[in-house]
Amino acid sequence: MRTYRKELWFDIPTRRAFINITPQVDACLKESGIKEGLVLVNAMHITASVFINDDESGLHHDYEKWLEELAPHEPISRYMHNRTGEDNGDAHLKRQVMGREVVVAVTNGQLDFGPWEQIFYGEFDGRRRKRVLVKIIGD
Amino acid sequence: MRTYRKELWFDIPTRRAFINITPQVDACLKESGIKEGLVLVNAMHITASVFINDDESGLHHDYEKWLEELAPHEPISRYMHNRTGEDNGDAHLKRQVMGREVVVAVTNGQLDFGPWEQIFYGEFDGRRRKRVLVKIIGD
Amino acid sequence: MRTYRKELWFDIPTRRAFINITPQVDACLKESGIKEGLVLVNAMHITASVFINDDESGLHHDYEKWLEELAPHEPISRYMHNRTGEDNGDAHLKRQVMGREVVVAVTNGQLDFGPWEQIFYGEFDGRRRKRVLVKIIGD
Numbered sequence: 001m002r003t004y005r006k007e008l009w010f011d012i013p014t015r016r017a018f019i020n021i022t023p024q025v026d027a028c029l030k031e032s033g034i035k036e037g038l039v040l041v042n043a044m045h046i047t048a049s050v051f052i053n054d055d056e057s058g059l060h061h062d063y064e065k066w067l068e069e070l071a072p073h074e075p076i077s078r079y080m081h082n083r084t085g086e087d088n089g090d091a092h093l094k095r096q097v098m099g100r101e102v103v104v105a106v107t108n109g110q111l112d113f114g115p116w117e118q119i120f121y122g123e124f125d126g127r128r129r130k131r132v133l134v135k136i137i138g139d
Numbered sequence: 140m141r142t143y144r145k146e147l148w149f150d151i152p153t154r155r156a157f158i159n160i161t162p163q164v165d166a167c168l169k170e171s172g173i174k175e176g177l178v179l180v181n182a183m184h185i186t187a188s189v190f191i192n193d194d195e196s197g198l199h200h201d202y203e204k205w206l207e208e209l210a211p212h213e214p215i216s217r218y219m220h221n222r223t224g225e226d227n228g229d230a231h232l233k234r235q236v237m238g239r240e241v242v243v244a245v246t247n248g249q250l251d252f253g254p255w256e257q258i259f260y261g262e263f264d265g266r267r268r269k270r271v272l273v274k275i276i277g278d
Numbered sequence: 279m280r281t282y283r284k285e286l287w288f289d290i291p292t293r294r295a296f297i298n299i300t301p302q303v304d305a306c307l308k309e310s311g312i313k314e315g316l317v318l319v320n321a322m323h324i325t326a327s328v329f330i331n332d333d334e335s336g337l338h339h340d341y342e343k344w345l346e347e348l349a350p351h352e353p354i355s356r357y358m359h360n361r362t363g364e365d366n367g368d369a370h371l372k373r374q375v376m377g378r379e380v381v382v383a384v385t386n387g388q389l390d391f392g393p394w395e396q397i398f399y400g401e402f403d404g405r406r407r408k409r410v411l412v413k414i415i416g417d
Contacts, residue, residue, distance in 0.1 A: 001140050001279050001417050003314040005385055036142040037276055038179060040316060040381050044392025046331045052239050053185045058219035059231055066210065066232055071344065080336035092337055093344055096376055098235055100330050103179050103242055103381055105274035107144055112272060114183025133390060135383035137315055137416065138276065139140050140279050175281040176415055177318060191378050192324045197358035198370055205349065205371055237374055242318050242381055244413035246283055251411060253322025277415065278279050 004032035004136040007044070012126030015073075018060045019121040021050075021132065025104075026111060028134045035109045037138015041119060042101035044131040047091035049098035049122035067094045067124075091124035098122045106138055143171035143275040146183070151265030154212075157199045158260040160189075160271065164243075165250060167273045174248045176277015180258060181240035183270040186230035188237035188261035206233045206263075230263035237261045245277055282310035282414040285322070290404030293351075296338045297399040299328075299410065303382075304389060306412045313387045315416015319397055320379035322409040325369035327376035327400035345372045345402075369402035376400050384416055 006028050041050050071093035076082050079089025105112035145167050180189050210232035215221050218228025244251035284306050303319055319328050349371035354360050357367025383390035
């Protein structure tokens with residue numbers, strides 16, 4: 001069994017954003033030389049997500065609006081977590097809806113995807129450097 | 140390390156449905172001959188889910204009602220994604236709540252499940268052919 | 279490829295709770311002797327979650343309040359599932375928001391975590407013995 005590990009770094013200039021990281025994950029897979037196995041891609045921070053969906057800007061707008069309805073950023077006082085001096089209580093909730101990680105099959109050296117699947121980094125508390133972990137195991 | 144791959148196809152006649160796919164995944168595991176490892180089961184489409192919960196029709200009714208409250212199908216104009224000509228904006232949101240994939244342990248050639256765990260395909264934009272991927276790795 | 283399996287048992291005296299199980303999962307990893315691979319940690323019950331987030335009591339209070347808004351426990355009659363004689367319909371919904379499982383990379387014999395990542399057992403229908411499965415594969 002072979003394994004591969006890489007960290008992808010992000011410094012998103014806004015509080016929230018969705019970034020298509022499929023090309024970076026695909027480059028990791030090529031670099032690993034692994035042909036059959038599994039790829040784990042996970043946010044290493046607890047106010048960010050990695051998820052798979054469509055690369056369509058209208059949908060990303062819908063996600064942003066919907067997550068803000070489900071877990072509003074303001075008022076800051078809404079969240080006990082913010083009494084620690086943070087203002088990111090909402091980000092910890094939004095991340096649970098969108099998820100921490102994805103696991104993707106590797107087949108014939110490719111990400112084994114359906115027609116529209118793309119991997120996204122979902123940032124909910126940006127404006128600082130944060131990481132995504134790519135771990136691949138297989139042969 | 141051995142690997143196994145199979146696509147399960149569905150053509151659900153309604154917009155939404157929950158289908159118990161545990162027997163099909165179990166048949167894949169038997170066919171693979173793998174005794175120890177992990178099974179990944181994921182929707183290959185971004186308006187569908189694979190999740191684990193109870194095979195109880197009342198609960199499935201509760202999920203349907205709850206997801207419709209969290210992310211209503213109508214009005215179609217509610218979602219910017221639908222300006223692309225689609226009417227499935229809600230399906231992309233519902234799928235995030237229910238999840239894209241499950242990873243299940245394989246132990247002694249069996250799906251290593253608790254007493255009530257069953258794997259479901261969750262369709263949120265049916266009436267066309269769609270796929271689920273089963274990928275197994277192990278020995 | 280090596281594999282390791284262990285069940286962690288819980289008997290939470292309240293209906294709902296969040297328990298940090300990172301030390302137990304870490305002990306499993308040490309016991310396994312596996313240095314490179316993946317750890318799957320999943321609830322074996324369908325009214326409980328395993329998830330990764332921050333070990334901060336204010337945040338856990340926020341999760342509790344938020345999940346109760348998204349899927350209230352009462353009135354019991356709100357859920358068709360409860361017509362089976364159960365009163366845990368809400369727990370099946372809360373568990374979908376928080377998730378069934380996490381997959382964590384193993385690197386150099388360690389859980390490959392970002393700075394604040396901790397693994398939690400989320401109980402939504404306690405007061406009885408329930409299990410979490412830890413399955414590790416790798417070399």
